[in-house]
């Protein structure tokens with residue numbers, strides 16, 4: 001059995017982790033931040049720093065570093081920036097700083113404004129400016145980033161599993177933090193980006209629009225509401241997604257213009273817009289991009305042709321000759337549409353409607369169904385005739401004719417997280433910040449938005465290992 005004798009004292013292996021503070025050159029101070037103990041006998045499961053220990057260690061470090069930083073930064077504000085006079089203290093206030101490595105209680109000094117700066121200023125101010133945000137930007141970033149990819153509750157579970165985030169971050173906290181990121185970080189970013197990008201020379205872009213429905217939180221008013229999602233792609237192939245709730249026409253129109261601005265598109269940008277013929281979208285398009293070439297998605301038209309063709313083929317069960325005649329008529333109409341000959345296509349379809357109506361008087365089975373589909377197809381094309389183009393020529397020139405490239409955006413933005421499988425319900429008036437966060441994550445621009453708002457937050461290209469003492 002065991003090699004160890006009965007009664008032999010059990011020796012512990014001990015590691016003590018000390019933090020050596022050197023806030024001024026040569027002046028050091030040590031504090032023990034963790035103590036790790038193990039038995040001499042170790043199995044595979046013992047060969048490691050435990051997750052709980054790592055959490056304890058990082059939060060102990062954070063609890064030492066943050067208050068020292070706040071105190072020192074505050075000392076620099078203790079003298080008047082104008083006359084140098086020492087400012088009087090007006091007591092302290094307490095706050096909790098929430099970070100990826102735990103909650104840190106803070107005591108922040110309030111200072112009385114200097115008498116030399118009379119008027120215009122508040123009577124007192126905090127020696128350290130928390131900017132009304134007690135959540136560390138990096139915690140907000142990580143939370144929002146993963147919320148775009150997984151449900152709130154799952155994000156809460158993951159964060160509390162791996163990090164010493166305290167204050168029990170539950171689904172509600174994660175939701176609220178993400179919403180604030182959308183409102184306070186992403187939205188102001190939209191304005192900055194729009195101004196920055198107008199300086200860029202106008203390069204042609206392709207804009208694709210599509211819509212999807214999400215479940216409403218307020219089921220007494222409506223079960224679902226519509227979210228419009230889209231993509232802008234430029235000549236160099238870079239793509240930018242956007243999404244907004246279809247609220248009132250004015251709001252949707254504003255949201256659309258903003259989304260375009262975000263992607264660097266203004267009213268003067270040469271643009272081709274593809275969409276599925278949704279009546280409300282045309283109006284929005286005309287307002288935002290009055291000079292754009294608008295193209296009705298070929299596949300939406302083709303699917304309607306296919307329904308009519310099926311109905312026509314169905315006639316074959318009764319009369320093969322009539323069925324063949326109807327199929328031929330539809331195929332000719334479709335060929336004309338494909339070759340940009342809308343008047344000819346319309347004439348063919350109108351003739352087919354007329355023919356079906358005449359034939360239906362004879363009560364032939366299936367003819368009413370055909371008539372219905374052809375009627376619908378014709379009305380659809382008439383509604384969208386301004387967006388009918390020479391599809392064959394566009395295809396030959398390698399120009400887009402379908403919104404297929406947008407469908408992935410719709411799926412990523414709406415379907416993945418908001419569909420009925422996940423049982424998520426949204427409020428049409430508050431969904432926008434979440435859509436904004438999600439599109440920024442998918443566009444890979446969320447980190448930039450944080451950097452713009454908090455200079456120094458997650459600096460680019462310096463994520464190497466921390467400098468280690470020799």
Ligand SMILES: [Zn+2]
Pocket residue numbers: 080081082083084085114115116117
């Ligand atoms: Zn002064």
